[in-house]
Amino acid sequence: xxxxxxxxxxxxxxxxxxxxxxxxxxxxxxxxxxxxxxxxxxxxxxxxxxxxxxxxxxxxxxxxxxxxxxxxxxxxxxxxxxxxxxxxxxxxxxxxxxxxxxxxxxxxxxxxxxxxxxxxxxxxxxxxxxxxxxxxxxxxxxxxxxxxxxxxxxxxxxxxxxxxxxxxxxxxxxxxxxxxxxxxxxxxxxxxxxxxxxxxxxxxxxxxxxxxxxxxxxxxxxxxxxxxxxxxxxxxxxxxxxxxxxxxxxxxxxxxxxxxxxxxxxxxxxxxxxxxxxxxxxxxxxxxxxxxxxxxxxxxxxxxxxxxxxxxxxxxxxxxxxxxxxxxxxxxxxxxxxxxxxxxxxxxxxxxxxxxxxxxxxxxxxxxxxxxxxxxxxxxxxxxxxxxxxxxxxxxxxxxxxxxxxxxxxxxxxxxxxxxxxxxxxxxxxxxxxxxxxxxxxxxxxxxxxxxxxxxxxxxxxxxxxxxxxxxxxxxxxxxxxxxxxxxxxxxxxxxxxxxxxxxxxxxxxxxxxxxxxxxxxxxxxxxxxxxxxxxxxxxxxxxxxxxxxxxxxxxxxxxxxxxxxxxxxxxxxxxxxxxxxxxxxxxxxx
Amino acid sequence: xxxxxxxxxxxxxxxxxxxxxxxxxxxxxxxxxxxxxxxxxxxxxxxxxxxxxxxxxxxxxxxxxxxxxxxxxxxxxxxxxxxxxxxxxxxxxxxxxxxxxxxxxxxxxxxxxxxxxxxxxxxxxxxxxxxxxxxxxxxxxxxxxxxxxxxxxxxxxxxxxxxxxxxxxxxxxxxxxxxxxxxxxxxxxxxxxxxxxxxxxxxxxxxxxxxxxxxxxxxxxxxxxxxxx
Numbered sequence: 110x111x112x113x114x115x116x117x118x119x120x121x122x123x124x125x126x127x128x129x130x131x132x133x134x135x136x137x138x139x140x141x142x143x144x145x146x147x148x149x150x151x152x153x154x155x156x157x158x159x160x161x162x163x164x165x166x167x168x169x170x171x172x173x174x175x176x177x178x179x180x181x182x183x184x185x186x187x188x189x190x191x192x193x194x195x196x197x198x199x200x201x202x203x204x205x206x207x208x209x210x211x212x213x214x215x216x217x218x219x220x221x222x223x224x225x226x227x228x229x230x231x232x233x234x235x236x237x238x239x240x241x242x243x244x245x246x247x248x249x250x251x252x253x254x255x256x257x258x259x260x261x262x263x264x265x266x267x268x269x270x271x272x273x274x275x276x277x278x279x280x281x282x283x284x285x286x287x288x289x290x291x292x293x294x295x296x297x298x299x300x301x302x303x304x305x306x307x308x309x310x311x312x313x314x315x316x317x318x319x320x321x322x323x324x325x326x327x328x329x330x331x332x333x334x335x336x337x338x339x340x341x342x343x344x345x346x347x348x349x350x351x352x353x354x355x356x357x358x359x360x361x362x363x364x365x366x367x368x369x370x371x372x373x374x375x376x377x378x379x380x381x382x383x384x385x386x387x388x389x390x391x392x393x394x395x396x397x398x399x400x401x402x403x404x405x406x407x408x409x410x411x412x413x414x415x416x417x418x419x420x421x422x423x424x425x426x427x428x429x430x431x432x433x434x435x436x437x438x439x440x441x442x443x444x445x446x447x448x449x450x451x452x453x454x455x456x457x458x459x460x461x462x463x464x465x466x467x468x469x470x471x472x473x474x475x476x477x478x479x480x481x482x483x484x485x486x487x488x489x490x491x492x493x494x495x496x497x498x499x500x501x502x503x504x505x506x507x508x509x510x511x512x513x514x515x516x517x518x519x520x521x522x523x524x525x526x527x528x529x530x531x532x533x534x535x536x537x538x539x540x541x542x543x544x545x546x547x548x549x550x551x552x553x554x555x556x557x558x559x560x561x562x563x564x565x566x567x568x569x570x571x572x573x574x575x576x577x578x579x580x581x582x583x584x585x586x587x588x589x590x591x592x593x594x595x596x597x598x599x600x601x602x603x604x605x606x607x608x609x610x611x612x613x614x615x616x617x618x619x620x621x622x623x624x625x626x627x628x629x630x631x632x633x634x635x636x637x638x639x640x641x642x643x644x645x646x647x648x649x650x651x652x653x654x655x656x657x658x659x660x661x662x663x664x665x666x667x668x669x670x671x672x673x674x675x676x677x678x679x680x681x682x683x684x685x686x687x688x689x690x691x692x693x694x695x696x697x698x699x700x
Numbered sequence: 701x702x703x704x705x706x707x708x709x710x711x712x713x714x715x716x717x718x719x720x721x722x723x724x725x726x727x728x729x730x731x732x733x734x735x736x737x738x739x740x741x742x743x744x745x746x747x748x749x750x751x752x753x754x755x756x757x758x759x760x761x762x763x764x765x766x767x768x769x770x771x772x773x774x775x776x777x778x779x780x781x782x783x784x785x786x787x788x789x790x791x792x793x794x795x796x797x798x799x800x801x802x803x804x805x806x807x808x809x810x811x812x813x814x815x816x817x818x819x820x821x822x823x824x825x826x827x828x829x830x831x832x833x834x835x836x837x838x839x840x841x842x843x844x845x846x847x848x849x850x851x852x853x854x855x856x857x858x859x860x861x862x863x864x865x866x867x868x869x870x871x872x873x874x875x876x877x878x879x880x881x882x883x884x885x886x887x888x889x890x891x892x893x894x895x896x897x898x899x900x901x902x903x904x905x906x907x908x909x910x911x912x913x914x915x916x917x918x919x920x921x922x923x924x925x926x927x928x929x
Contacts, residue, residue: 219735291742299735325742329750333757340855345845348761364766364848369757376753 123647135221136647137206140228142538144202147228148195151235153609155190158183160606167599169580178266180579181250186238188253189275192381193282194235196523200388201286201324202231204530205293205317207538211637212314214302214655216648218292227292230285237278244270252577254374257349257367261342263356273342276335283328283335293321302636304657308412309676311635311661312405315412316391319419320384327380327423334373341365371433375426382519383422387415389526390457393479395661396529397461399633400476401468402672404662406460414453414460421450431499432506440499447497451490458487469665469672473631474548478529481556482522489518492567507577510570513563521559528555528612535616536630540643541623547615551608558605565594634675635661733889740893744900747863751904754859755911758852760928762919768847769916776833776840777853777913786829787909793822794902797895804888813878816891819898820871823864830861856908860901867897 124130134140162183165175175183206224210217218224241248250266251259259265260272267275297310297318310318337348341362349370350362398405405411427435427443461483470476492514495501505511528551535543574587581587581595629638641651655677663674666683670690674683761767770777777783800815834857837843837850844854874890923929 220739287743287746291739291746294742295735295739299731299738325746326749329746330753332750333753336855336859337757340844340851344851346851347766347845347848348757348851361845364764366761366764369760373753373757 133225135217135225137210137218137221137224138538138645140224141203141205141207143228144198144206144231145204147232147235148199148203149613151190151239152195152199153613154239155187155195156606156609158187158190160603162187163599163602165579166581167596169582177579178247178250181252181577182248182266182271184577185250185253185255185275186242186248190238191520192253192385193279194238196385196519196527197286197324197381198231199527200385200523201293201317201321202228202289204313204388204392204534205289205321207534208313208637209293209296209317210300211537211640211645211649212311212635212661213297213300213305214636214650214657215296215300216650216654219296219300220292223288224292227285227288230281230288234278234282234285237274237281241267241271241274241278244274246270249275254371254378255338256374257338257341257365257370258351258353258362261338261350262353262360273339276339276342279335280332280339283332286324286328290321290325293317294325302654302657305636305676308409309657309660311391312394312408312411312415313388313391313635315415316387316389316394319415320387323380323387323419323422324384327377327384330373330377334370334377337373338370368430368433368435371430372427375429376423378429379426380422383418385519385523387419389482389523390415392530393482393526394457394461394464395633395635396475396479396526396533397464398662398664399533399631400471400473400479401465402471402664403464403468404660404664406463406466407456408660408662410456411460414456417453418450421446421453425450428497428502431502437499444497444499448494451494451497454490458483458490473532474543474545474552475529475533475631477549477552477556478525478532481552482525482529485517485525485559486522489514489516489522493518505570507575508570509566509574509576512576513566513570516566517559517563521563525556528552531616533631534637535619536626536643537637537640538644539620539623540626541619541621542626542630543615543619543623547611551611551615554608554611555605558601558608561601562598562605565598569594632671632673634663634673636676639675639677729886729889733892736889736893737896740896744897747900747904751856751859751908754852754856756926756928758856758911759919759923759926761848761852762916763923763929764848766847767849767916770842770849770853771913771915776837776842780913782829782833782836783909783913786826786833787905789822789826789829790902790905793819793826794895794898796822797891797898801892801895804884804891807884809884812884812887812891816871816878816894817875819894820868820875823868823871823898827861827864827868830857833857853912856912860905860908863904864901867894867901870894870897 124134124136130136131139134143161172161175162180164172165180206218209215238248244267246267246269248267249255249260249271251261251272255272255275261268265272297314301307301310334349337346340346341348341350345361347362347365349367350360350365351367352363353360394405394411425443425446427439428447431440431443465480492510496505496511496514532543532548535541569591572587572591574581574591581592626643628640628643631638636655636657637645639655640649656679657676658679659674659676661676663676665672666674668687668690669683670693671686674686678686769775772778796815797819798815800812800819803811803815834854837853842850842853844851870890871894874887874894877887877890920929
């Protein structure tokens with residue numbers, strides 16, 4: 110393996126005690142695991158909440174405490190936790206932290222102390238959020254979009270404590286995400302090793318890099334709306350609160366603009382979709398290339414598509430607001446930008462498929478999840494084209510069609526990548542493989558199960574079944590068959606939910622009992638698989654940093670037997686390998 | 701930023717170490733200083749995004765009829781003397797820190813310390829001045845919830861003050877190192893970062909000052925220009 114000429118002159122300060130190594134750690138790998146485990150923990154809470162909601166919808170009245178208020182609280186917390194505290198935290202704080210320094214050949218993040226703070230602020234935000242379950246009145250039931258005036262007006266659950274805790278928790282989360290994002294972006298810009306040019310970075314790093322930039326610029330919009338709403342709630346200002354009569358009494362507010370909140374929220378909310386999607390795009394590109402033993406098709410195009418999607422994601426936000434009564438010309442503008450953003454997105458899907466084309470496809474567990482992602486993202490993306498058009502969106506707005514669409518495109522699809530990526534990088538993180546049989550079982554039930562859940566929802570949406578209702582009895586326009594379908598969806602959802610225990614079992618069991626993996630079990634090219642130790646030690650690279658000579662996608666290079674060329678192999682070494690293999694290959698089999 | 705993005709990584713040393721040696725700045729320390737500058741500039745981009753969104757909200761909200769301008773003859777901002785005084789303190793703080801930055805580059809420890817200390821003290825004076833303006837507002841009966849214009853005044857000056865307060869924490873830590881006789885070479889980078897941050901907050905304050913003391917006609921013109929009316 111090639112290394113830089115210069116010997117590391119400055120000593121690495123190894124953490125000495127248990128506390129500094131595992132708790133107050135500044136090592137990006139430990140912080141990544143802390144982030145990931147915390148995110149998975151809150152994600153499980155959100156999963157249980159969705160199970161409770163499905164029980165109410167499929168079998169009304171089967172859960173004693175589930176009244177309308179509790180249903181709204183479960184719905185709100187489910188949405189907010191899944192989008193922000195699970196997916197955002199897991200992709201950026203988890204995968205970003207673990208992979209960026211390893212993939213760009215750095216010893217750690219550039220600001221390790223800030224990185225540690227980032228995790229502890231994240232944990233604090235989670236604690237504040239969960240505290241609302243125990244606050245008087247319970248958590249807020251305003252819906253994950255928290256639209257005023259209802260979110261802070263009497264009658265909505267949790268208007269006393271729940272909403273305040275939610276807004277404070279979001280503000281703390283944004284501070285955490287900003288500290289993390291500054292680290293990720295600066296590390297990519299400043300701490301790449303010798304030869305690691307931007308256009309040699311794996312697409313995982315590109316995806317996470319661009320998503321971090323989006324997070325840095327979009328989260329302030331949520332921060333602004335959270336702060337202004339807190340002012341309205343606690344200090345009686347009227348930023349968002351119009352003059353309003355609530356429970357027969359006229360409130361002190363006047364003149365505020367609820368639509369202003371919607372604009373601010375979605376100015377954050379739409380980039381947020383891509384904050385989740387871009388890392389998924391990046392990670393899945395690397396999974397597909399590695400497990401199909403083929404270079405990624407159109408690498409430069411893929412990079413520019415990531416950049417283009419990132420930029421365009423800031424000019425499509427109001428397609429979430431077609432029914433808010435805004436100027437029809439706005440609708441025309443945002444429908445157009447929405448269709449334009451579909452172009453680089455579709456380009457990525459084509460390139461994934463073309464990467465698979467005539468590849469040496471290994472149907473490993475990570476690859477299964479990657480393939481399932483392509484399908485799911487395609488389905489979710491196509492329904493997005495429907496909803497992106499004003500005229501189709503208006504009748505479908507606030508129906509289960511929308512629920513099905515966004516769960517497919519930004520719920521299931523990214524989660525499939527999360528699973529695939531965990532199965533893929535787990536051997537590097539723990540040094541052991543996850544059990545493949547359990548992994549495949551987990552995959553098939555999750556993949557087929559999610560389709561059993563969300564495909565029927567599109568149909569329910571066409572029937573006109575509105576979302577966010579706690580019970581569907583006595584609505585003349587909803588046929589009885591819809592209720593049967595709801596029961597079916599609930600059974601599927603609970604099955605998929607319980608199956609995740611298989612994954613959790615595999616995750617913890619394999620850490621101690623899995624098959625030893627070695628340094629590079631997938632025979633991958635990127636830097637993280639070339640570390641001297643597995644799992645990598647503090648400082649990642651031993652005495653010398655690696656030197657990069659090529660991009661991350663040299664699979665099945667003609668003329669050599671080994672079907673991958675790591676990024677650390679120089680042109681001379683490659684030439685040497687060619688000559689060696691030529692000597693041992695019979696003449697008729699030479700390329 | 702362009703130069704930064706296009707930089708060829710082959711041309712720099714694989715330092716990667718974290719703990720500087722005392723004395724002369726090593727290539728690793730210079731690398732770290734550059735990294736810190738990049739980090740700070742990114743942070744300033746985030747802060748810009750934050751305030752830009754606040755200002756857009758401000759302009760949109762100012763177009764609702766219940767807005768009572770703070771610049772009317774009997775309103776507290778009819779006279780802006782107090783705010784001009786505070787601005788002078790902040791301008792002074794920025795100049796002092798720039799002086800410290802230049803002195804640090806030339807290796808003059810005493811001048812650096814003097815400029816650095818003065819810059820922080822003037823920033824504290826600015827914050828006290830802002831608190832005094834808040835008290836004036838309250839004395840006039842202009843509370844945070846009485847009108848959206850007041851709400852925005854408290855919100856924007858308060859957030860700007862909090863950002864300056866954050867800067868003062870970094871300033872205090874660096875000052876502590878100065879007083880513990882840490883060599884100048886190891887503090888020059890912190891001085892520079894403080895100076896950049898102070899200049900930014902001065903620029904931001906001047907923008908806020910201009911906007912908060914503008915007339916409703918100006919807001920209307922801005923709103924019309926941005927298509928928000």
